[in-house]
Amino acid sequence: MLETPMSNMFDTDKLIFGIGQVSKITGVSSRQLRYWEQQNYISAIQQKKGASRQYSMHTLIKIANIQRFLRKGFTLAVAVEKAVKVARESPIIRDFVKSQLNEVRFESDDRAVIDFGFTDDSKKQHVLGIIDHGKTSFKIEDES
DNA sequence: GTTCTAACA
DNA sequence: TGTTAGAA
Numbered sequence: 001m002l003e004t005p006m007s008n009m010f011d012t013d014k015l016i017f018g019i020g021q022v023s024k025i026t027g028v029s030s031r032q033l034r035y036w037e038q039q040n041y042i043s044a045i046q047q048k049k050g051a052s053r054q055y056s057m058h059t060l061i062k063i064a065n066i067q068r069f070l071r072k073g074f075t076l077a078v079a080v081e082k083a084v085k086v087a088r089e090s091p092i093i094r095d096f097v098k099s100q101l102n103e104v105r106f107e108s109d110d111r112a113v114i115d116f117g118f119t120d121d122s123k124k125q126h127v128l129g130i131i132d133h134g135k136t137s138f139k140i141e142d143e144s
Numbered sequence: 145g146t147t148c149t150a151a152c153a
Numbered sequence: 154t155g156t157t158a159g160a161a
């Protein structure tokens with residue numbers, strides 16, 4: 001994979017967080033973080049014995065998602081499963097949207113239209129994502 | 145002051 | 154899971 005310097009100002013994957021920061025950010029106690037690690041639900045970055053744990057951005061997000069599912073009432077084991085699934089789906093969705101997204105048009109204070117490009121190679125129709133008063137929907141528009 | 149491990153109301 | 158103890 002070739003580097004694309006201008007695409008991202010920072011490489012967020014290189015950010016590291018201490019256990020205290022992760023706890024403050026996600027609302028998960030340090031006690032829980034150590035326990036989850038012991039249960040192999042999460043893992044800290046390469047650490048020596050007794051050294052402070054450090055977490056990657058990826059792990060931080062995973063922890064935040066686990067917490068999200070816990071608050072929804074799921075058990076820890078299930079919350080972890082769901083977080084793992086999200087982690088697997090996220091890059092797929094992100095890459096797809098990134099490759100399809102053309103532009104976003106703000107048509108009014110509470111209406112925006114996302115242009116997802118052509119439906120196919122015939123290039124006769126556009127796929128539009130509509131956000132109107134918080135409600136979302138898709139729309140196929142003929143090329144004008 | 146923060147984090148670590150281990151133990152326990 | 155929270156809290157506490159003693160060490161790093």
